[in-house]
Amino acid sequence: MMISDRDTEAGAAGKQEKRRRRSAATRGVKSRKSGATSATRTPVTGRLSAASSVSGRYGTTVKKSVTLRETVVEEIEARTGTRGFSQFLDAAAERYLALLKAQEIIDDHTMRHGPFTEEELADAEAAWRGE
DSSP: OOOOHHHHHHHHHHHHHHHHHHHHHHHTOOOTTTOOEEEEEOTTTOOEEEEEEEEETTEEEEEOOOOOOHHHHHHHHHHHOGGGHHHHHHHHHHHHHHHHHHHHHHHHHHHHHOSOOHHHHHHHHHHHHTO
């Protein structure tokens, strides 16, 4: 059985693609073909953490494993069903992050200018109500 040049080139190209995908996964880069799996280094430990990511309607998503209390899961599923669970958690995390950012702005302001006056608080409350 003879091996043609074409067979040799195809085999080499396949091995090269396999090496590229393996190398990309260890650097935290998505594979061009699948786009499904990547590995990233965690900021705290520096260890590799595998996560799958998918580009979708709202941007790239990453699959993570979380632990929640059973009562919380039951209440979320009662409101969203099992199909809306991730979207619910994503929206809740987004809102919580917005609150944290707002608190950072307030803390920065009070650090620079001192506490808010009663008048400033009243103006803020009126603006919040749309007055």
